Amino acid sequence: AQSVAQPEDQVNVAEGNPLTVKCTYSVSGNPYLFWYVQYPNRGLQFLLKYITGDNLVKGSYGFEAEFNKSQTSFHLKKPSALVSDSALYFCAVRKAQAGTALIFGKGTTLSVSS
Amino acid sequence: NAGVTQTPKFRILKIGQSMTLQCTQDMNHNYMYWYRQDPGMGLKLIYYSVGAGITDKGEVPNGYNVSRSTTEDFPLRLELAAPSQTSVYFCASTKASGNTGELFFGEGSRLTVL
Numbered sequence A: 001a002q003s004v005a006q007p008e009d010q011v012n013v014a015e016g017n018p019l020t021v022k023c024t025y026s027v028s029g030n031p032y033l034f035w036y037v038q039y040p041n042r043g044l045q046f047l048l049k050y051i052t053g054d055n056l057v058k059g060s061y062g063f064e065a066e067f068n069k070s071q072t073s074f075h076l077k078k079p080s081a082l083v084s085d086s087a088l089y090f091c092a093v094r095k096a097q098a099g100t101a102l103i104f105g106k107g108t109t110l111s112v113s114s
Numbered sequence B: 001n002a003g004v005t006q007t008p009k010f011r012i013l014k015i016g017q018s019m020t021l022q023c024t025q026d027m028n029h030n031y032m033y034w035y036r037q038d039p040g041m042g043l044k045l046i047y048y049s050v051g052a053g054i055t056d057k058g059e060v061p062n063g064y065n066v067s068r069s070t071t072e073d074f075p076l077r078l079e080l081a082a083p084s085q086t087s088v089y090f091c092a093s094t095k096a097s098g099n100t101g102e103l104f105f106g107e108g109s110r111l112t113v114l
Helices: none
Strands: A003-005 A010-014 A019-021 A024-026 A031-038 A044-050 A056-058 A064-068 A073-078 A087-095 A108-113 B004-007 B010-013 B019-025 B031-038 B042-051 B054-057 B064-066 B076-078 B087-094 B109-113
Touching: A003 A087, A010 A019, A019 A108, A024 A073, A031 A064, A031 A073, A044 A056, A044 A064, A044 A073, A073 A087, B004 B087, B019 B031, B019 B087, B019 B109, B042 B064
Parallel strands: A010 A108, B010 B109
Antiparallel strands: A003 A024, A019 A073, A031 A044, A031 A087, A056 A064, A064 A073, A087 A108, B004 B019, B019 B076, B031 B042, B031 B087, B042 B054, B064 B076, B087 B109
């Protein structure tokens, strides 16, 4: 069965500092991995995805994520955090097989202080 | 394009009542999904559909029903509402090809069962 773990309920960083939001996954076969962001009272918005190729993927708003197959991780990173990055972040995984659905982690709240 | 549209945005039900959450998308996406979001629990998949006339259960289908008579619409039916169904419901859609596409989410429907 597929699963996603986000070990931190909340991450606090100061504006201008680098941030990391952690994600590990479990899936049989090759995974498709995604990060989404949710602002208050809104739907989820796509940030970036890993399908194949370069392990470092870049996405919206300056975010990037590194796929590590040996550690089954897909951590979200940003070199310099902004207060406006404060939101709820979800990691998600899908099997590389047509017809399968996306499974989400429980989410990590990112709080960036000025 | 309006994207994914959900109605209603808010609803209060009494125990035992029934209702339908509407979802429509104008992107000609074959795949559509219903998730529920509960605090600290992430998103749980209720039902999904890979095309008109085809639906399948997700992780938490009990107490819900769906239909997919057209590509655009994917309504979620709650029969005999229970307090455990108090949640925020999100509809999402994606292209079918390659199963690599990101999900597009609606703004959510907040349901309270009293």
